[in-house]
Amino acid sequence: MALLRSTSTAQGRDYPIEHVSDEGEVIELRNGTPETLYAKAKRELVAFKLGLSETLAADRRVSDACVRANIALARYVTVDKRTLKPTVAYLSNISMMAEAAIGSKTTAGKIRRTMVELGYWVDVGQTSDGCRLYQIENPRREAVQMHICEAREKLREDDTVRKENERRRNADRKAGRVPKTVTPQALEGAKIWDDRVPISDPNYLRAHLIDSSSEEGNNPTAGPFSILGREFPFPVPQTEDEAVSLLVSLFEGKENRPGLINYFRNKLMSGNLTPADIEKHLEAVA
Known part of the structure; x- marks a missing residue:
């Protein structure tokens, strides 16, 4: 040397x-090591092929089949030892179908047109057998990189909104499941009533039963309500407490299940409870 x-x-x-x-x-x-210009050109070609594959993978205008076809074509691109430039290459339809898992010659033709239109393959002529010769390029690298940055920011914003909505829904559930259409200010001063007899207080009906058992065991349906007729509804009490007390008296201590008491209370408060309803129930539990 x-x-x-x-x-x-x-x-x-x-x-x-x-x-x-x-x-x-x-x-x-x-890096302190001798390297021939030919070796340098081969190294740069490998880096170019890798960058091209990354661009194609992120380009929304390129299908997966186009990416596979480009990988197959790029295998035949080498470095010219005389000019140290990448060589042109060709890929027949049969080779493309075999090496890139392309289903038909029609699909192969569509891939060629797409890659040429986007500038990734530059048609520079043909072989003696009629195969088109292509020079591979990476013209959309900058555009795709900008799209990647924009897409990443958009996805981050969407993820932030999703997490914020999830936190808001969790907070609403912890705050008492307030509907989204009702603001906390709209509920201020409002009294929320539970339409069920609290199950947590087992002595609620028991106290009324004890009071009613100490009174005279007269059947209210045979007293003042008898003149109204068996199918004529009871008068609606002024309060729910009065309704419960009346029901306890009517049932004569034979019914203390909260669910049924609640059912008859709602029916009484709506003006639909009749003496016949009470009699039928007493006969059923007798």
């Missing part, structure tokens, strides 16, 4: 900036 000149010192030893090998290849230094 014939050295042309030595003008650099690294780690205490002389290294040539540029020299020529016995075969006439130009040598350059890369």
Whole structure:
């Protein structure tokens, strides 16, 4: 190897900036190690192919089949030893179908048109057999990179909104499941009534039963209400407490299940409870 000149010192030893090998290849230094220009060109071609694949994978205008076809074509692109430039390459329909898992020649033709229209494949002629020759390029790299940045920001914003909505729904559930259409201010001063007899207070009906058992065991349906007729509804009490007390008296202590008391209370408060209803129930539980 014939050295042309030595003008650099690294780690205490002389290294040539540029020299020529016995075969006439130009040598350059890369990280302190000699590298031929041909080796450098091959390394740069590998990096270019990788960058092109990344661009195609993120390009929404490119299908998965186009990505596979480009990988198949790029295998045949090498470095020209004379010019140190990437070579052109061709890929027949049969090779594309076999190497890129393309289903038909029609699909292969669509892939060629798409890649040429987008500028990834530059048609530079054809072989003697009629196969088209292509030079691979990466013209949409900047546009795709901008799209990636915009898509990433949009997805982050959507994820932030989703998490915020989820936190708001969780807070609403913890606050008492207030409907979204009702604001807390709209509920201020309002009294919320439970339409069921509290199950947590087992003595609620028992107290009324004890009071009613100490009174005279007269059947109210045979007293003042008898003149109204068995199918004529009872008068609606003024309060729900009065309704419960009346029901306890009517049932004569034979019914104390909260669910049924609640059912008859609602019926009484709506003006639909008749003496016949009470009699039928007493006969059923007798």
